[in-house]
Amino acid sequence: DQQVKQNSPSLSVQEGRISILNCDYTNSMFDYFLWYKKYPAEGPTFLISISSIKDKNEDGRFTVFLNKSAKHLSLHIVPSQPGDSAVYFCAAEANFGNEKLTFGTGTRLTIIP
């Protein structure tokens, strides 16, 4: 039972354009969401998070949007840069503070120069 779903295994975007990565979840108890980036041979790197009391959080080139009614969140990267090429994981936590993250299967983003 995949509670966090990333339905696009891969995405290619031209440098300078916007990258949009999507994530859907099924567990209505999730109330905290995170995005991680992973390069080969490294562990995931925390990027940005959002609490369910918000619908948007922005940090530099990265913005996360949360639509609770649709159980959907997205990560926008603008402008996209070659160093953004990596696998992106969406993660969720139920009952903020219980610290058991549930991850999606990841989306491989490739930025085309």
Added chain:
Amino acid sequence: DTGVSQDPRHKITKRGQNVTFRCDPISEHNRLYWYRQTLGQGPEFLTYFQNEAQLEKSRLLSDRFSAERPKGSFSTLEIQRTEQGDSAMYLCASSLSAGKGQFFGPGTRLTVL
């Protein structure tokens, strides 16, 4: 380097052998987590510690898996009587407090022959 470190980075073992992995968290982080990641999947939560207390271990995959954090600093994950299905990347993460994001180490890749 003040990030999370894991040792060894790679481990090849024969089926039936015991293996132990070590994780050193970021020094001021009192929370430590273990995850497993198999090919094409996101990290899967196994267990976590707050200081030396193991607060969640129900997700450990079987009784062959055990984890310790004896002095609230480094942690070890042991797998007894390894099976080929245990082949995976084992990731450790640490955090300062809930909601601050978990910071991952590079992982230990286990191959069971």
